[in-house]
Amino acid sequence: ILQNSSGPFAACHQTLPPQNFVQSCVYDLCIGGGYQPILCQSLGVYASQCQQNGIQPASWRRPGFCEIPCPANSHFESQATGCPPTCVNPNSTQNCPLPVQESCVCDTGYVLSAGQCVPYAECGCSFEGRYYRSGRTVILDEDCGRRCSCTAGSMTCSPHGCGPHESCSVDDGERGCRPNGYATCWIRGPGSYQTFDGLTYQYPGACRLIIAKEMGLSGHPHFNLITEKVPNILQGFSNVLKVRVQETEICFHVFQVDGQLYKLPFSSGSNQIHIFHSNTHSIILRTSFGLTVQTVWPHFVRVTAPIVYSSSLGGLCGNYNDEPNDDFQTPNGTLVHSSQVFGDSWREGSLASHCVENRVFNPLNYSSTEFCGILTSPHGPFTPCWPVVDPSQQVDVCVDILRRSEDPESTRCQVLRDYVLMCQQQGVSLGEWRNTTGCGKNNTHNFWR
Known part of the structure; x- marks a missing residue:
């Protein structure tokens, strides 16, 4: 079609011989397996060169062959001006120094505004x-x-x-x-918590619990994190994490936003919320105002909040005032000294017996290097992280989680993975830790695909 003497490009042959363009086109098509968009691109390059030399080829695009789709409120023209009207300069076509070109042109009554065709009345x-x-x-x-x-x-x-x-x-x-800064609350295993201010405690749970909540004191966007135990039809419970940001609710069990099922990645219409898979087999929810929730649900949750929420939060993650000694504050501001009383105060609904699961308690010593003790072993893979994440405290948490697990071996790998995530948040990568701990990829879980 490029060198056809009676084809759409014939008028350009004398000024711009097509032989070299034909050779390039044939080569590109051979490499690309005859992929039609490659042909269209080659023809478009020759057509553009012709126009720049002041020669207008005949119409060569047709329905089903090298059509150019145009965005809303615009249409394709083969001889469009090189200086399209814009909101800033609606008369730009006058005395335009550029040659005509193939382009999408705004429909009558519309003009370009930051790359989009809008009515003149909507100019910026x-x-x-x-x-x-x-x-x-x-x-x-x-x-x-x-x-x-x-x-x-x-x-x-x-x-x-x-x-x-x-x-x-x-x-x-x-x-x-x-x-200027952030703080992180960690939730691991069956009821192990570390507040924004660094206090670690155990609380077995309830039917519905407030993890973190903006108490209306900051003047910043409201958010609320809740965990729920929902009885299954057959047996046991389904654990559900719900995150409400302003008026939008996200459910982490079957992934839903405002009751509708979505696939990841997801972005809200206002771009205030982004949800995506990470490369650590987890899901990350990130907001435009600095709140981040990372979860491998239901085994692990990390809530990171910006310092603008300091002293304005409540829930099991504490009040975020850099004072761990007063984290056990109930919703009415009363300071208590029991994790059980504190946790109960942040429940929603009841502590009915149907929400209590029969937990095992294994008295075995899980502090050995075969289990949790690997975290503090000088010969283990976790030593690079010791300066930023104290492993001794994490060993205690690990032992408690494994004692309450029905499958300690599998749970061990999940707990070690949690420590790795803590290290990654501090900028420390632990490389091939799975190879030296026996936690190969077959031990990981991917809950959302």
Whole structure:
């Protein structure tokens, strides 16, 4: 078709001989196994070269052959202007120095706004040398001193500032106030907790428990983490983790958002919530305001919250005020000294007997290097992490979890994996730890596919 003397490119042959283009096209198609988009790309390159030389080929694209799909409110033209009208310059086609080209062109009544065709009435704002789409809100100045919104072509700004636990910075091209620090709460095995402030305790559980909750004191987005035990039809219980962010609820058992089933990765319409698989056989929920939930449910949960929530949280993860001695506060603010009383105070619903599972208790010594003691062994794979995650405390937690497990050998690998995740959060990679501990990939679990 390129060198056909009566084909759509014939007018260009004298100025731009097609032989070299044909050879390149044949080579690319052979390498690509005759894949049609490769042919279309080769033809498009020649057509573009012709247009740049002031020669317009005849129409060569047709339905089913090298069509160019165009986005909403636009259509394809083979001889489109090289200077399409935009909201900033609606008269850009006048005296355009560029040659015509194949392109998608906005329909009548629409104009380009930040790469999208919008009605003229929805044009954005030109402000201080930059263009912003209509409806967009941005933070400006090095100290984040202004919050500006574009509405109906006009930019409106108001004073803005960062909070006492925030700093102004640019992330992914967006300026904003970002937390100066974070804290993490860990939940492992059947009822082992480590609060945001570092307090470790045991609590067996209940039908419905509040793990972490914004108590309405911070002025930042509200969130709530809840665990539930739901009786199965046959026997036992299904453990469910629910995360509510503002008005959106995510269920980690059968993966649901607001009652609808989804496959991962998932992003909410507002981009406030992103959920995806990690490379450690876990699921990660990440919010735009800094809250992160990582889980290998139901064996492991990690909740990381920004410091802007300091002293404004409640639940089994504590109050996040950097004081572990007062973490056992009930919802009404009363300080108690029993983990059982503390945990009971954060239950929702009842502590009915049907939520109590018959737990085994194995008195064996699991502190040996064959089990939990490998964490503190100087010859084990975990020594690089000792400076940042104290292994002795984790051995105690490990022993308690294994004593309550019906399958200690399998549970051992899950607990060791939990320690590895703690190390990874601190920037320490432990390499091939599975090979030296007997925890091969067949010991891992993948709950969502």
